Amino acid sequence: MTSKESLPVAVIGAGPVGLAAAAHLLERGLEPLVLEAGPAVGAAIRQWGHVRVFSTWKYNLDPASVRLLERNGWEAPRPTALPYGSQIVSEYLEPLAATPELKDRIRTGSRVLAVTRQGMDKGRSQGRDQMPFLLRIGHDGGEVTEVLARAVIDTSGTWSTPAPLGSSGLAVPGESEARAAGLVTGPLPDVSAGGFAGRRTLVIGSGHSAANMVLDLARVARANPGTEVLWAIRAATPARAYGGGDADQLPARGQLGARLRTAVDTGAVQLLTNFHTASLETHGDSVTVHAADGRSVSVDRLIPATGFRPDLAMLSELRLDLDPAVDAPKALGPLIDPDFHSCGTVPAHGARILEQPEKDFYLAGMKSYGRAPTFLMATGYEQVRSIAAALAGDTEAADAVELELPETGVCSTSIPGDAGDAAVEACCSAPAPVSVTIGFPTGLEHGRTGGAANP
The missing domain is CATH 3.50.50.60 (FAD/NAD(P)-binding domain)
Incomplete structure (x- = not known):
């Protein structure tokens, strides 16, 4: 033996x-x-x-x-x-x-x-x-x-194993159908590769994954008139997503938040706060996203960045x-x-x-x-x-x-x-050592170490 x-x-x-x-x-x-x-x-x-x-x-x-x-x-x-x-x-x-x-x-x-x-x-x-x-x-x-x-x-x-869109930790009604129709993408899609120019896209999430996607879409929109970028977060304020700015010892991470703030302030990105996804409704080549408070938004693509x-x-x-x-x-x-x-x-x-x-x-x-x-x-x-x-x-x-x-x-x-x-x-205001997220484009909202099911 x-x-x-x-x-x-x-x-x-x-x-x-x-x-x-x-x-x-x-x-x-x-x-x-x-x-x-x-x-x-x-x-x-x-x-x-x-x-x-x-x-x-x-x-x-x-x-x-x-x-x-x-x-x-x-x-x-x-x-x-x-x-x-x-x-x-x-x-x-x-x-x-x-x-x-x-x-x-x-x-x-x-x-x-x-x-x-x-x-x-x-x-x-x-x-x-x-x-x-x-x-x-x-x-x-x-x-x-x-x-x-x-x-x-x-x-x-x-x-x-990305998290579902529902804030209760479950997939919302209509989510599986929208994913099957290709209207809900996977995490971190390459938006410059096609399929997003001239379209209306909603990014859901408040971490660095979402920030990357929102900014990439804003670049596509600058080069392609008619492209619309919407960003939905569950919080009442995007302060955490904007990050530490100049106080961040990783300049690229600090700049990410600053650029995100500018995109929202200039209207290049439409920010939806207090947005808790309740259900999705597929209509051919588009999907309507219903929030728990009764708001609805119809888009051509939805990028989930919910962890x-x-x-x-x-x-x-x-x-x-x-x-x-x-x-x-x-x-x-x-x-x-x-x-x-x-x-x-x-x-x-x-x-x-x-x-x-x-x-x-x-x-x-x-x-x-x-x-x-x-x-x-x-x-x-x-x-x-x-x-x-x-x-x-x-x-x-x-x-x-x-x-x-x-x-x-x-x-x-x-x-x-x-x-x-x-x-x-x-x-x-007086920065102390804090929990950080380095080595990945997101902080990952959960990291980037793996591959397939066993990354």
């Missing part, structure tokens, strides 16, 4: 954090096996490759991955440059995956369908920790196989302890809950915060943040560094977590209505 210690550590997802996990595991003398649902590494990032991130290369590179790349003759991009998503893939992830150390340890087209313990369902306890993990994998050709692992790091992200949520179905036979509000590991949840986290930092954290009752199973990367919108790539890199150390038995290194992040110049606040502007001013 194969000993558990001789088995690989399974890493689910070949996005930036998943590949970083593999690099850290190798440095610790552990054997990684990376399972990626998409046809290539960085599959989710490829879907928003047309978007330029607002954090520089400095914040998008994992130290262990860089060390591995440099041993193979790689030259790092200019650290102060702002890459597009496509450049993160072509200039970083693809070369990393092609290194001799990693290329045979990555299996693409391998969707993890379920994770359990070999010979044990969720209810069995005796000897549980000593049994290896069993991962059931679906392959592109329809074949289903199983692999054993000594530990599992799930970095599969949330890209494949993401983790897909936990494949983990149903594991023993997890998750925060009831955000579906993050329970110890992490209170640190990132957007309803309560305000004017403070999300502290550096690693294996001890992320550990689960299921020994040697970890959620990391965007999936570890569950429904919270404040994940950043650099946080994921520190998570997997700590996890790799813990799996190697180096508790001291696993607990020594450090992370230096730039200030946003703005904080999250749960104060509703017109008090939002005052709350931001009171909170952040």
Whole structure:
């Protein structure tokens, strides 16, 4: 019988954090096996490759991955440059995956369908920790196989499970029909590629994903008369979406909010506040969006930017302890809950915060943040560094977590209505270290680390 210690550590997802996990595991003398649902590494990032991130290369590179790349003759991009998503893939992830150390340890087209313990369902306890993990994998050709692992790091992200439009957390009546008709797009579509010029488009959402879409559409409108841009948010004020401006230590992020404010103030974008989507009604090539307060707006396209949520179905036979509000590991949840986290930092954290009752199973990367919108790539890199150390038995290194992040110049606040502007001013007029969102074009409203179902 194969000993558990001789088995690989399974890493689910070949996005930036998943590949970083593999690099850290190798440095610790552990054997990684990376399972990626998409046809290539960085599959989710490829879907928003047309978007330029607002954090520089400095914040998008994992130290262990860089060390591995440099041993193979790689030259790092200019650290102060702002890459597009496509450049993160072509200039970083693809070369990393092609290194001799990693290329045979990555299996693409391998969707993890379920994770359990070999010979044990969720209810069995005796000897549980000593049994290896069993991962059931679906392959592109329809074949289903199983692999054993000594530990599992799930970095599969949330890209494949966007949140529905309803403010109650459910799809609204008519939403599935409008999506099937192609009137509701996926997250972060390339609006310059066609289908939006001369059309009336509504963006729903208040995070950086929405901001990017609104500004991209405004550019299309400037070049194409007759193009209309509408932006709907649930809040009474867009203050949080406008961000910290000049106080933001990432200039591109601060400029994003300033440009958004200008677009609204000049009338290039029509802002709808206090807009809670109640239902959608499809009429041929258009869709009417009904709000809970009785307002209705008819548009040609609707871009949802209402966030993401983790897909936990494949983990149903594991023993997890998750925060009831955000579906993050329970110890992490209170640190990132957007309803309560305000004017403070999300502290550096690693294996001890992320550990689960299921020994040697970890959620990391965007999936570890569950429904919270404040994940950043650099946080994921520190998570997997700590996890790799813990799996190697180096508790001291696993607990020594450090992370230096730039200030946003703005904080999250749960104060509703017109008090939002005052709350931001009171909170952040003297900027303190705060929770930030770097490494992605959005903050993601949930991040950009994954690919397909297992990014």
